[in-house]
Structure formats: structure tokens, C-alpha cells
Amino acid sequence: MRLGTLTIVGVGLIGGSVGLAARRRHLAGRVLGAGRQPATLERARQLGAIDEACPDVNAAVRRADLAVFCTPVDLIAEQVLAAAPGCSPGTVLTDAGSTKAAIVAALDGRLPDGVAFVGGHPLAGSEKRGPEHADADLFEGRLTVLTPTPRTDPAALERTAAFWQALGCRVKTMAPEEHDRALALTSHLPHLLASALAGVLPPELRELTATGFRDTTRVAAGDPSIWTGIFAQNRPAVLEALARLEERLGRFRAALEAGDADALTELLAQAKTVRDALGN
Amino acid sequence: MRLGTLTIVGVGLIGGSVGLAARRRHLAGRVLGAGRQPATLERARQLGAIDEACPDVNAAVRRADLAVFCTPVDLIAEQVLAAAPGCSPGTVLTDAGSTKAAIVAALDGRLPDGVAFVGGHPLAGSEKRGPEHADADLFEGRLTVLTPTPRTDPAALERTAAFWQALGCRVKTMAPEEHDRALALTSHLPHLLASALAGVLPPELRELTATGFRDTTRVAAGDPSIWTGIFAQNRPAVLEALARLEERLGRFRAALEAGDADALTELLAQAKTVRDALGN
Numbered sequence: 001m002r003l004g005t006l007t008i009v010g011v012g013l014i015g016g017s018v019g020l021a022a023r024r025r026h027l028a029g030r031v032l033g034a035g036r037q038p039a040t041l042e043r044a045r046q047l048g049a050i051d052e053a054c055p056d057v058n059a060a061v062r063r064a065d066l067a068v069f070c071t072p073v074d075l076i077a078e079q080v081l082a083a084a085p086g087c088s089p090g091t092v093l094t095d096a097g098s099t100k101a102a103i104v105a106a107l108d109g110r111l112p113d114g115v116a117f118v119g120g121h122p123l124a125g126s127e128k129r130g131p132e133h134a135d136a137d138l139f140e141g142r143l144t145v146l147t148p149t150p151r152t153d154p155a156a157l158e159r160t161a162a163f164w165q166a167l168g169c170r171v172k173t174m175a176p177e178e179h180d181r182a183l184a185l186t187s188h189l190p191h192l193l194a195s196a197l198a199g200v201l202p203p204e205l206r207e208l209t210a211t212g213f214r215d216t217t218r219v220a221a222g223d224p225s226i227w228t229g230i231f232a233q234n235r236p237a238v239l240e241a242l243a244r245l246e247e248r249l250g251r252f253r254a255a256l257e258a259g260d261a262d263a264l265t266e267l268l269a270q271a272k273t274v275r276d277a278l279g280n
Numbered sequence: 281m282r283l284g285t286l287t288i289v290g291v292g293l294i295g296g297s298v299g300l301a302a303r304r305r306h307l308a309g310r311v312l313g314a315g316r317q318p319a320t321l322e323r324a325r326q327l328g329a330i331d332e333a334c335p336d337v338n339a340a341v342r343r344a345d346l347a348v349f350c351t352p353v354d355l356i357a358e359q360v361l362a363a364a365p366g367c368s369p370g371t372v373l374t375d376a377g378s379t380k381a382a383i384v385a386a387l388d389g390r391l392p393d394g395v396a397f398v399g400g401h402p403l404a405g406s407e408k409r410g411p412e413h414a415d416a417d418l419f420e421g422r423l424t425v426l427t428p429t430p431r432t433d434p435a436a437l438e439r440t441a442a443f444w445q446a447l448g449c450r451v452k453t454m455a456p457e458e459h460d461r462a463l464a465l466t467s468h469l470p471h472l473l474a475s476a477l478a479g480v481l482p483p484e485l486r487e488l489t490a491t492g493f494r495d496t497t498r499v500a501a502g503d504p505s506i507w508t509g510i511f512a513q514n515r516p517a518v519l520e521a522l523a524r525l526e527e528r529l530g531r532f533r534a535a536l537e538a539g540d541a542d543a544l545t546e547l548l549a550q551a552k553t554v555r556d557a558l559g560n
Contacts, residue, residue: 123490143487172487185481186489190496193473195551196528200521201465207423207452209466209558210403216470218495220555224548228541239536241480246529248476249522256519261508268504271475275500278489 001162003028007064009057009079010035011044013126014096015070016134019049021167024136034060035071044131061093062086066163068120069095074229077106080117089114094160096122098183099233100147100176108149116156119147119176121183122169127221140168147176184237189245191227192238194220281442283308287344289337289359290315291324293406294376295350296414299329301447304416314340315351324411341373342366346443348400349375354509357386360397369394374440376402378463379513380427380456388429396436399427399456401463402449407501420448427456464517469525471507472518474500 006028008015019031033041033050034057041053054060061067061083069076076095084093093116097103104119111117124142126133144164148157161171174182198220201209231238248267255263286308288295299311313321313330314337321333334340341347341363349356356375364373373396377383384399391397404422406413424444428437441451454462478500481489511518528547535543 123488125490125492142490145488182485182488186485186493189480190477190492192529192532193477194492194496194555195548196525196532197470197473198551198554199528199547200469200524201554203554203557205462205466206554206557208403208425208462210405210422212405212470212474212499213466214558214560215495215498216474217551217555217558219492220548220551222548222552224545224552227548228545231536231544232539232541235536235539239533242529242533242536244480245476246526248479249472249526252472252476253519253522256511256515256522259512259515261512264511265504265508267479268475268500268502268507271478271497271500272502272504274478274481274483274486275474275497277483277486278494278497280494 001027001159001166003065005030005032005064007032007034007054007060007067008050009061009067009069010071011040011049011131012070012129013131013133014122015068016044016047016049016131017136017138018068018070018096018167019044020047020134020136021139023048023051025166027166032060032063040131044134047131047134049131049134058083058086062088064091066092066094066159068163069093069097072226072229073097073099073103073233077103080107081110084111084115084117087112087115091115092156092159093117094120094163096120098187098230100145100179102233104147104149104176109151116153118152118157118160120160120164121145121147121179122164127219129223137168139164142169144169144171145179146171146173147179148173149176180234181237181240184234184241185244188230188234188238189241191219191222192231192242193245194218281307281439281446283345283443285310285312285344287312287314287334287340287347288330289341289347289349290351291320291329291411292350292409293411293413294402295348296324296327296329296411297404297416297418298348298350298376298447299324300327300414300416301419303328303331305446307446312340312343320411324414327411327414329411329414338363338366342368344371346372346374346439348443349373349377352506352509353377353379353383353513357383360387361390364391364395364397367392367395371395372436372439372443373397374400374443376400378467378510380425380459382513384427384429384456389431396433398432398437398440400440400444401425401427401459402444407499409503417448419444422449424449424451425459426451426453427459428453429456460514461517461520464514464521465524468510468514468518469521471499471502472511472522473525474498
């Protein structure tokens with residue numbers, strides 16, 4: 001795939017990585033970075049993630065053949081709705097948000113004729129923020145989930161898939177609600193747990209943590225407002241995932257209280273089987 | 281410090297790392313590896329972790345100036361009790377077990393005159409097993425907790441501290457029960473949580489995990505029987521730590537159910553503050 005102009009809205013870790021990957025792979029004639037914070041845009045430009053810094057988001061999206069929104073999930077739909085009316089027919093809009101159902105529902109059937117939105121979520125990231133932490137290889141070998149609806153233009157879906165593949169991703173399509181239920185377990189619940197665990201550590205015990213505590217809580221360093229937005233958009237599925245976890249914790253508690261070594265070993269062995277299957 | 285003979289009982293990841301670190305630093309004239317599995321001993325010898333493989337544990341400990349037991353926590357006390365009677369006066373015995381109170385209680389005041397046991401726990405490790413994963417730098421900059429009792433010979437405590445320091449560790453002393461309460465929160469609870477989380481992942485969602493899930497569950501790849509032993513020796517403190525975590529999860533649940541974004545952001549922000557303070 002080769003684009004004339006690629007616009008990236010939000011040039012933090014994800015948007016910056018899109019830019020670095022796109023420029024390294026010569027995916028677009030020009031890469032525009034759009035956002036409200038001039039200092040961040042300028043850093044992204046200096047780091048080589050974008051060719052041009054555009055403080056006017058709508059104007060930058062209108063110049064795009066394809067625009068990708070890498071902003072917090074609670075901003076994406078309104079930004080797309082604001083920018084789409086000025087876009088040329090054939091423009092494809094996609095995003096990198098961690099939730100999909102609310103965003104897709106807010107946009108489905110509400111864009112001008114010829115302008116398509118295809119929900120996307122690259123399963124890549126970090127607890128860090130900002131274009132300084134962007135990485136041209138962030139998407140290499142990762143999975144991007146696309147969440148078309150029955151109204152999604154097949155040609156736009158195909159272009160969006162080709163875009164993420166050009167950045168190095170494998171692509172899988174799922175219904176938005178199915179994506180959100182799955183990610184509640186694979187991403188949102190881990191974040192909640194890591195935060196709960198970090199939250200119970202008294203300051204005087206910090207020196208007694210080692211790699212186990214650090215690995216298990218690493219994602220808790222993520223931006224609280226970003227994650228509040230994600231949880232807010234996926235409440236029922238996160239609560240359902242939390243209920244499953246609480247049930248499993250109850251089994252650990254029962255085995256511990258009963259001093260049932262066999263039950264404990266079996267719970268630990270089941271977990272090890274799952275974890276070993278994931279690799280590093 | 282310079283030892284004549286150092287004996288390592290159990291030459292897996294921890295014992296093997298002790299051997300590699302001791303040999304690289306010329307800490308002992310001779311490093312003996314003792315254990316029940318000849319194949320593991322031979323691998324440790326080939327990897328340069330020990331000078332000599334000794335299938336007779338008691339005989340190897342009797343030859344030592346200092347012996348360190350790097351075996352599962354439920355074996356350490358009985359191995360020490362079996363080996364100590366043949367040791368020369370002045371021999372120092374220590375261990376690397378993740379729990380301390382049960383081990384120390386089983387040994388305190390029960391060893392022959394002149395033979396000392398000083399409980400130790402280097403806060404270093406990995407979910408991996410075996411001497412193949414041993415690392416000469418594993419202890420570099422890490423903390424080792426020593427758990428003397430009022431009966432512990434001060435000279436033996438000093439020698440044990442010098443031993444772990446010579447491997448690269450900082451050393452801190454704590455009462456055995458205090459160690460176990462702290463580690464229940466900083467190590468045993470994270471393992472339990474990681475295992476519970478891995479345990480609720482259905483196989484069909486494995487492809488939808490990314491670094492967040494993988495980091496948060498990494499320790500769940502640890503050996504189930506080793507961890508059952510740790511949990512069994514520290515049940516009350518682990519149950520108490522689990523109760524704290526359940527209370528915190530309840531606060532997350534309440535904030536989610538109420539759609540209280542401010543409460544959620546505050547919980548996440550508290551966790552971020554703690555996690556940021558730990559560094560990588």
C-alpha cells in the first residue's frame with residue numbers, strides 16, 4: 001500500500017510509533033501529525049515521527065487519504081465526527097482505541113457519504129507515554145483487531161487492513177462487542193489487578209519487592225485518566241471479567257484455608273499451563 | 281571474605297547462580313554442588329557453577345566452611361537437621377528459601393554446638409528453573425534478608441552477611457515472622473494473583489493478549505510444587521494479604537458499578553504513584 005497523505009491524530013507513544021513505522025516503510029508521501037499540544041507535535045516532528053505538525057486537527061484530517069486517531073478512547077468519536085464532514089470521498093478513518101463498541105456505535109452510519117470509519121485496535125503499547133517512547137517496531141508481529149459492522153464499506157475495511165499490515169501487524173476482524181468482552185479479560189482486567197496490587201503495598205515494604213512484584217504491577221504505571229476512560233467505556237464487560245477473577249481467587253482462598261495442597265497445586269499448574277502457552 | 285569450601289545444596293536457578301557468582305568472585309577455594317539429581321549436578325558442573333558434583337548431600341555439607349541450601353522451602357529444615365551433626369564447629373549454614381518463620385523455628389536451638397544456621401532470602405529469582413538459567417549477576421544490587429533470632433551467634437550472622445554481600449547483595453535483617461508477613465504482600469500475593477489471572481484466560485483468547493497480560497502473569501509460569509510449599513509455609517500471612525487485595529478490588533468494583541470516574545481515577549493514580557516509585 002502507498003498513501004498520499006497519512007494523518008495521525010495524537011502523536012503519543014502509539015501515534016508516534018505509527019508515524020515512525022510509516023515513515024521508515026515509506027508508506028505515505030507525507031505524514032501529518034495533528035493534536036492540541038504544540039509542544040508534543042514539535043517533539044514528534046523532531047523525533048522523525050511526522051513530517052509536519054498540524055495544530056488544527058480537522059484541517060489535517062481533511063488533507064488525509066487515511067487518518068488514524070490515536071487519542072484517548074473518550075475523545076475519538078467526537079474528533080471523528082468533527083473532522084469527517086470536510087473529508088473527500090474515499091477518505092478512510094481508523095483508530096487505535098482500546099475499546100471499540102462505544103466508539104463504533106457513535107459513528108456507525110453517521111459519517112458523510114464516501115467517508116468511512118473502521119474501528120481498529122493494535123494490541124501493542126506500553127505503560128509509558130509520549131512520542132519519546134515511540135518505536136518504529138512497536139507493531140512488528142502484533143495483532144490489530146478491526147471491528148467492522150454490517151454497514152462498513154468492504155473496500156474501506158480492506159484499505160484499513162492493508163494499512164495496519166503495512167505497519168507490521170497481523171489483522172483479525174471481530175464484532176466490536178466481541179472485541180470489548182475479550183479485551184476486558186486480556187487487557188482491562190490485568191490493568192485493574194495490577195493497580196489493586198500496587199495500591200495495597202505500604203511504602204515501607206517497597207524495598208522488599210523484586211521482579212515478581214514489579215512485573216505483576218508494571219502496567220499500573222499507565223496514565224490514570226486514559227484508563228478511567230477505557231474502564232468507563234467497557235464497564236459491563238470489565239465487571240464480568242472481575243467476577244470471574246473473584247471466583248478464581250475464591251478457589252485459591254478456599255484451598256489455602258483448608259490447607260489443601262493438592263487443590264493449590266492444581267490451580268497453580270492450570271495457570272502455569274496457560275502462561276507457558278503464551279511464551280515470553 | 282574468602283571461604284575454603286562452599287557447598288551449595290540444590291543447584292537450580294538460585295543455587296547455580298550462587299555458584300557462578302562465587303566462582304567468578306573467587307569467593308571459595310572449592311565450590312561443591314550437592315543434590316539428589318545427578319544429571320542436574322552434572323549440568324551445573326559443565327556450566328561452571330560448581331567445581332565438584334556431590335550426590336551425598338550430608339557428606340558435602342560436612343566438608344563445607346559455609347553451606348547454602350537452595351532447595352524447596354519444605355525440604356530445607358530437614359536437610360539442615362540431617363547434615364548438621366557431622367559438621368565441624370564453626371560451620372555456618374544458611375538458605376535461600378522464600379519463607380523463613382517455619383524453617384527458622386524448626387532449627388532454632390536444635391543444631392550441634394558450634395554449628396550455626398542463619399536464615400536467608402535473596403530477593404532475586406525468576407519463573408524459570410534449572411542451572412541453565414543461572415546468572416552470575418543475579419544477586420548484583422539485590423537485597424538479601426537475613427532472619428536471625430535471639431539465639432543466633434553474632435559471628436555466624438556476620439559471616440552470613442559477608443557471604444551474601446560478597447555475591448553482590450545488600451543485606452537487611454528482620455525477624456522471621458516479619459519477613460514472612462512482608463513477603464506475603466510483596467511476593468506471594470503477586471504470585472497468587474498472577475496465577476488466578478492466567479487461570480481465567482480461555483484458550484481462544486490467548487491470541488488477544490499483549491505485553492500487559494504477559495507481564496502481569498509472568499510469575500505464574502513458576503513451578504507449582506515449589507509455590508505450593510511456599511504458600512503452605514506462609515498461610516496466615518498470605519490469607520491476610522489476600523484479604524487486603526480483595527478489599528481493594530471491592531473498591532474498584534464499587535467505583536465501576538457506580539460509574540464513579542473520579543473514584544476510579546483516584547484508585548488508579550494511587551497505584552501509579554506506588555508503581556512509579558519502584559522504577560523498572
